Amino acid sequence: MSKLLETLDSEFNKLYSSDASEETPLKLYLKETHEFKVHLKKLKAHLNKHIEESELQIKGNGDVDKLNSNRMDKKHALIVEKLNRSHKNWNNSIKKHKKLAKQHYDGFNKNALVKLKKFDIDDVYVNKLPENSQKYINQAIGLHIARYNISMLPVQEKSDVLKYLQDVYGLDKRIAEHFIIMGQIVESLKSGKLDSCPEWCNMQKEKSASKSPTISILEYEIYVLKGLQMIKENSVLDVCKYLITAIPANTLNEKEIKNGKHVAELLTRLMLGEKIENIDELIKEKTDLCIKLFTDEYCLKNQLPFDSPLFLIVLSGLISFQFFIKYNQIRAYSHVGWTTQDELPFDVSLPEFLSRFHPIFICPVLKEETTRDNPPYSLACHHVISKKALDRLSKNGSLSFKCPYCPVHTSMAKTKKVKFIMV
């Protein structure tokens, strides 16, 4: 639950005149202005009529009919009164609505906006990016777009796409090229043409002897998507026939049999003659899923970055933002410097998929991360410590020593430099 979000939402709703209405005081004022105008038009018509009648009367009987004239005077007075009342009401309505609008605006600011203002994000921009970053960042954006949004580019022809990515973002043609076919298949999926994706899947299956579970799932989902598409245009019988006969042969071995339930359910509903209400939504959802499965697999098969590096870095930045803000606040409060080390002053724990790029080994003796200059060493007992720790314990290799973690003694001859490799 987010308190700020709730406040923001409820205060936002107060900008309208009442809970039910979509109208702000100013909008109501506009309405009343319009009514005022309509009213004035009506009164103008009355006045015109009054003039006509008066003229008729004068023409009709040269003498002034006292009774009639009295009646006419009253009518005239009534028009004048109504005109002025209408004007006065309108004037009051301005005051009322203006005041209300101001109250609403001020209230929103005071009760919601001010509470959002907790820090200045410029304050954490301490480790500035180098001057020449722009060129690299543009490249990274180009790669990001090629990875996720290639079918959204304003150009479609292969050579145009390559040129566009290169001209606009400085993305290397060799890199961009990999994404072209992907973009074309995504585009065809989006436009509801479901041939190119299964073709690609078949090609992959021919290329490789080992089975890829993702490809099976993708084939299955494309099959379901096609079924959904058919529901829109074909008879129930045709759809059922398709769903029963066209199911891809090798998918049922996969764990995703549970997805088979989905088809079964769909079939049942169709056969019971139920109308599938949200069919467009289902198609859209399934299409997005297919696109995601396909692009992920495509990138994997073509040695393309699975996620855009830019996205991963931004996400890590977002996760660590809270720590930077907190640290910065403490720092300001206790008047300590940012950090003189070339290492962040705090530990940020990232999710698994953001922390598995390199193995990290912290020397258990010195509590320092091992580096190229201070690599990890295996001891006789196969415990591992850093070179610096090893030098210290062995007095620079001159004597054998007891492992700090078990009773085994290690001589220098029994140590071995090791390298952790993540696969």
Place this chain on the structure above:
Amino acid sequence: MATLINEPDTDFHLQLNEQSFHIPYELLTRNFKLLNELIERESSLLNKKFHELNSLLSKNAISHDKIAITKLNSIIKSIDLFEAKLNDKITRESELLNRIKLRINFFQDLQTFKDNHDTNKLIDWYQKYSNLLIGEYLTRFPIIEKSGKRFLTEQNLQNLLDFDILEKANYISNALVNSHDLQPLIAWIDENNNYLNKRKSILEFKARFQEYLELLKLNDHKNAIRSLQRNLLPFMNTNFDDLKIACGLLVFMENCSNDTPNTIITNHDNIDTREKAYEYFFHKRLDLSMNTDINKMKSLSNSENLDRYRELLDDHRWTILKDTFLDEYYSLYGISKNDPLLIYISLGIPTLKTKACLQSDNSIPSEYNILQKHNKNYLKNSCPVCNDSFAPIAENLPFAHHTESKLFENPVMLPNGNVYDSNKLKEMSHLLIVEKIANLKDNEIFDPISKTVFKESDFVTMYPT
């Protein structure tokens, strides 16, 4: 509350994005102000017209009533016009409120995915969020015109960013730096005078000062003096030192130029006191309340000032002026001075950067492609920091701080000292057999780094604690 990927809570997200509510709100209050002015004008005009209408009607005579009808027509017509103008402002209000609403919805989505523990949807949401940052970056530093807007519109995220505000900042900045054109800036200063005064901003002085310097550069001394009198005089109290050097520059340039301009005053030599200097430039006596050091005006055209003069005439002042403008502009709307994408990158890289990053000996040599032919992502350095786009940026940024080792399951050491995840290594070797890439016997495994074959019995179990 526990989070899915250690991401911040929604409150923190809202605080991070305070500006996306602040900006439309600021625009709302501006719109409201304009609307009030409009109403003020219109209602006093109508009051006047009604007054006239009433005096016509009070006669209760046909002839007067007929004039009253024309009056009434004109009243209706002006209400008609007013209504149209009012409608514009109300439409603007709705549009701005809609911006706020869509942004609230955006963060409500975030909260929903968190509540449902839906990590996939959450990651998708962060994709959108990253795209927003990219959209803002492309708007702040457009590679081609409107590329930011187009990028976000394609993804239906265009309502989450206030392009108008960012584009206006660019427009005014570019006019300053590229065309040396002060007009857009001065127009903006006029619109925001109250705000700038409240902040005791020096922007207007700087802009007017630059205007004066440009006139001097054109040798238009007459208008330079006029600009000095009209626009810089009000800053006599606050920016005396700058004015002093400004006057000095004028005298200096007059002395240097051959054709003396038609100024009214002739006694150049006699402006060595502050009072006299003041009288010389402003044609009136110095206000006694301006009581600073009187001798400051001495040595106006002293050659020591030459460097200072040169500096005044330098084009880099336009860049400084632009920076001053952006400071004011951004703080008005609560926008960060630095582009948010750059800030996120500057935090993200150090958070990810390990001691093993950016070291060539760490990655698999590129000519080694036995496993690349195979369709697995093994051994590919997919670290974003090591990526070509970020490695050059990451070089001088700090490393992440780690207090715990992050290794893998079942570490085993091969005779050459390479330590792998035992299962992964076996799995990989198995794939090499299946794909007929390497000729391995059943209990053999392949070390992809050293490209040598070992026996599984060579495995030494490690205890890296």
